[in-house]
Amino acid sequence: MIGFKRKTLENGLRVIIHEDDSTPMAVVNLLYDVGSSDEDPERTGSAHLLEHLMFGGSANIPSYDRVVQRAGGENNAFTSNDITNYYLHLPAANVETGMWLESDRMLGLRFTRKGFDIQKNVVIEEFKQRYLNQPYGDIWMLLRPLAYKVHPYKWPTIGMDISHIEKITLEEIERFYYEHYCPSNAILCISGNVKAGHCFGLAEKWFGPIEKRKKTGRRLPAEPPRSRPLKTDVSRDVPAHEIVIAYNMCARNTPLYYVHDLISDLLAGGKSSRLYRHLVMEKKLLTGVNAYITGDRDPGLFIVRGRPADGISIELAHGEILAGIGDLTDRPPSREELDKVKNKLEATRQYMHSDILHKAIDLSYQELLGDAEGINNEIAIYRKITPGDILEAAASLFEPANSSTLFYRSGQLPE
């Protein structure tokens, strides 16, 4: 059980405190309900670029990093399709410094035009380093527009193209900031060696005076149901083929989500999973296989990836992966097999919750989904899932019409 207290300030900021006195440290986590889905389709990459600019000086603090360093803290942030999350890990005695820093960034930004231009360049180098200059680095650039035709999940967080990042103007970024970085669009969580009463007082002191600001509503276009399977076939200068199959699945806030999550573990979570045993170890058709869900708030993707062994054709490997997936509906899991993936899931949560950083991020995210109590309740939901539930969910999830397939071939063939 992870205990916490929560409160909403006048201006709409939700505050959660989790006390853990087994550590001398504290974490200040601030989640903003804004991600790359909120971007103008012609300016993809804005949410992530703004994340970089959040470190470039705020209303009253010219250098965020200096202050963090002086307070013995460590900080970072990440942007996804759905959220932008900032965290600060520092000695508990300096927790007020953390609140001051974060409240000032919510109050207003003050980066310079020069700083803006430099961070654009840094992000472009990040684009190159992670997506262009890595083998298989562009897989998501190819897969997203295949799996989504309408929904903004069709572009990656870094941006669809370097030219998009280049086009973003300072004025656009400022507007994006004011529209989305308001108190009622954020969740603050403090965890660690702190006292709830004291932290609520600090939250009131630093965040309370921030003006409410009008929050821009989010209305994302729903992805229409699919009527046929889609496929992309590319060749790249990589040493081995790779197959990626994406099935359009349900949204995060539905009971089916948990069933899909278990299915991914049954198929390829760990070395005892079905596809790993069968295709990697027994038939030796693949050198690696993986299945996971993207976990997005809106309907996300169920991903299966496999890398054919040397000399195995991509078509053969693909057929075998599909047969392995189909096998799940022919041969539903035994209770023991299902218990196995549930145990694994429960243990993973326990490991994750052994540090205050992950607890703070998870509490914030659960609150965003509707209730921070989810951090304690989700395991019970998984535990109730039956082999019958798996069978039923798998049958509709793995409809061929629901799939987007990427053949990523090794070699310099004409495309």
Place this chain on the structure above:
Amino acid sequence: MTPGDVRPDIVRLKNGIPVFLIRAGSQPVVRLDLTFSAGAWWQSKPLQASLVNAMISEGTAKRPGREIAEILDYHGAYINASSDRDNAFLTIYFLARHMDIILSLAAEMIREPSFPAEEYHALMDRRKQNFLIEKSKVGNLARDGFACALFGPGHPYGRTFSRQDFDNILREDIIDFHSRFYHSRNCKIVVSGNYDEKALLSRLDELFGDKWDPPGIGEPVKVGKRPSAERHIFVPKKDAVQSALRIGHETFVKSHPDYPQMLVLNNLLGGHFGSRLMQNIREKKGYTYGIGSVLAGLRNSGFLVIVSEVGTGYHKAALKEIYRELDKLCSKPVSERELKLTRNQMLGDLLRDFDGPFARAESIRTLIEHDLEIDFYDRIIHAINTVTPAELLELANKYLSPDSMYEVVAGHE
């Protein structure tokens, strides 16, 4: 809190294996770390050390790999077998209530692996493919080129294995390496988390406490160091849109008297986000997504290295700035203000290194890997608190002079 306050209890099994006990954390989870001096340094053929380690979960005298995977997964346990230049590690995370079964499985894997031929060949195929994929990344090309420049081909720290080496190594080499290096005199154990200490120790004694050190234990194969005569090395990678840079030279082991103060100097240079390299080359120039420097300690050596990947068009400009930063540290003492910032930041880092049971286990394992005592951290704290700008200037002239550096660039010509 200082590392001195979180000194682990050290208990010895009947055969002398030291067990470092860290009892901490709020969740009922445990991490078991078994460390052997069985890294690349000790091998007679490339790949030997890493393959042994990867094979121990693939089958034992008592059960096939499939069953091992079933047991681990059923109990929600995570296993991570890895090896580096000096050591080999088996790390298992598990729920405290499964201690009995996980510990006995760990003992089986360490003491009675069967190295089944079929699994061995499957692993080789996976590794071969993976090797080629890794070799297509500019970062790895530069890293390997740098290691080879410092230590020379054939040297265990030189990272110079090739595709050919996968064909040269035999299952017998793996079995032989295991028998010579995985034994009780070569083993150290760390257990961290929330567990019943008495039950743990009695189980460890049953499973690992007898004598299991065969005659003829391993000696490293002596290969002399042959550093490259050429200080500027270019590794071509066609059409790369970024170039990977590695700049640095050989330094020393972690117990060297200059190590603690050098850590402070390295932190100023490129050890964190506010460092000079990051501030100049990323935050002022925008040439890269990231740049940093590392003072790495090995069991028998060490090196300082500056690491970055920069846009292909920027690589010359980035190099110029890197050398400028080195020059500056060699010619002008750091200000008290900058030094104070670095001190605070490093002390905060140390607190994080000891925050939570698993982070603490990691920090204690570092001591084991390098045969250091816990006062190692006290010496570092002392250096952080007391090193002067004059001492840092002197160290910079000793270790950061641009002329002393090897420069490796991997990218498009």
